[in-house]
Amino acid sequence: MGIDPNYRQNRQVVGEHEGHKIYGPVDEPKVLGIHGTIVGVDFDVCIADGSCITACPVNVFRWFDTPGNPVSEKKADPFNEQACIFCMACVNVCPVAAIDVKPP
Template structure:
């Protein structure tokens, strides 16, 4: 199914994590929401494949531990989303379509 492309308007901002917004719902550890606005990762479908981390030429992502999450116990967190050059490499390689990139 992939990340909801309308999450920026259809989901509430429920917090902040490592300098980026978190869109709900969040019910730790089973629901972790969508992290980021410019580069957004749906933590609920991210399977920790790691291809986005390898593909990104400007190091937008870092691993973040999410113990107890039913899909994977770590996620690619867009901690450096401001550095994004909009090459879309991460979007193109994500096997579960968990990433959405939108310029500010």
């Protein structure tokens, strides 16, 4: 079960982090929602494999600590989603399909 590709329509914006939107629900530390609009990362699916961080040629991602989260205690945060060049490398390498990329 990966990220909902329609989360932008199906979920409410519940906050902002590092300049990107957070789509709920959020109930920290167990439920963290989806971070990002152009590059969305489902923090509830992300297992902190790091392949997206390595694959991204324009440094869209960086680690964000999520202590107490049952899936992983860090996540690949799309803090620089505006730099995305839509190469889809992150989507293609994510082992749990936690990432969705759509142009604005």
